[in-house]
Amino acid sequence: MRVSIFITCLADQLYPEVGESVVRLLHRYGCEVDFPELQTCCGQPAFNSGYQDEAREVARGMIRAFEHSDYVVSPSGSCTGMVHHYYPQLFADEPEWLGKAEALVEKTYEFSQFLVNVLGVADVGAVLNEKVTYHPSCHAMRLLGVRDEPVKLLANVKGLELIDLPKKEDCCGFGGTFAVKMADMSEAMVCEKAGHVCSTGAGVLVGTDMGCLMNIGGRLNKENQPVRVMHLAQLLEEGVKQSESGDK
Template sequence: MNAPTTVTKPRVGLFATCLVDLFRPSVGFAAAKLIEQAGCEVHVPMAQTCCGQPAYNTGDKADTRAIAEQVIELFEGFDYVVAPSGSCAGMLKKHYPELFAGDVKWEERCRRFSNKVHELVSFLTDVMFISNVEAKLDGSVTYHDSCSGLRELGIQKQPRKLLSSVEGLELKEMAGSDVCCGFGGTFCVKYSDISNTIVEKKTTAITDTGADMLLAGDMGCLMNMAGKLKREGKTIAVRHVAEVLAGMTDNAPIAGSGKRG
């Protein structure tokens, strides 16, 4: 008699991201739930920190490399590395190889690591072939395509595909859904006036849809838009797409700062 076959689940390292960890842990829990529902085993290395993008964007290559080496060492043993953020996933997948290009010790090691990296929704649809989720939301949403996820990783149809399977949800597309929200990491700090003008146009497009809720896949963008909506006195709820897909919308929406113009 043959012994029963043991099915080994793919081991996924969840790169939680700084903003999720510090401002919206519920997104990390939603991501873990979705990955587990897709048939994977989720691991969250406790020693993880930043992906290094702020340092990279300001030209600090030395500190970026130090951070990148730590991330690679922590996550390279998993079958996949998944982040609920297009910008962080883009950093790990697209920009890490640039850091280690020509480095005899690290180049190939980094390439193997980066090939395992995926943004959350893209991982669910393109790798695990998930086409629907068991979630419900009675209301309308509009979706913002974050720059890094869209332009670096080609994420556009994937979230809409899964959102279409959420019971009761109505998607109302905004004009210029693929236009920048004005966050851009350190851009919104260096060029705050320009950033504010950009996000003002974005919140107008959001409001014009008449949707109850704004969704996106990047916390930086979401916090930026939530802040502007709050300062304008708008009542549109703001959430990470993972929270809706996981059916985890009991917690309060994303809060935005009321300090800038």
């Protein structure tokens, strides 16, 4: 199975180790992974700020970058949601590009969605003795309908205790440009989210979007809270390594 990685801006620039974990896990299940170098931003910041013409041009670049890919997998529900829900809207009046946008939508998946629903993998054989709580990001949950997939993967990690996050469906306050335009409200929201994380007593916070994890992790760090913040792919890969080291 040939898979192209859509790395996203945050993972590419700030958290490349997340992309590495995704690639290594996909390799375990026989995927041939490539990285189209033409890819850039998905256009979400421009789109959310009302710059639809600029977002459209960025989207054209993304469509060209992945035009020949069989599958496109991303470690972000937010960026995947942008492709799924807003690319067809951007090209509604351009039939040729609309067809290309819809073709990209059909083959683009968030990481956990691809692992569980396409590869049929709910147990990667990971072992991790940690108390973990999971934050479901807004776009993955509401735009893509990614709800059960991350939980299934976490539930099958041996030794892991999954603790339910209070008010887990509440936004963390990041929202990209929202955090800049509405800074006071964003801060209040992330303070509340960090409080809920700490109330679980978990040593690890896991999620599927680095925007959310960056925001919550920044707040936890500011409050000197000893909580590790990890993308789901990182946690699964760490668990796989522990399992393999225990087998030797």
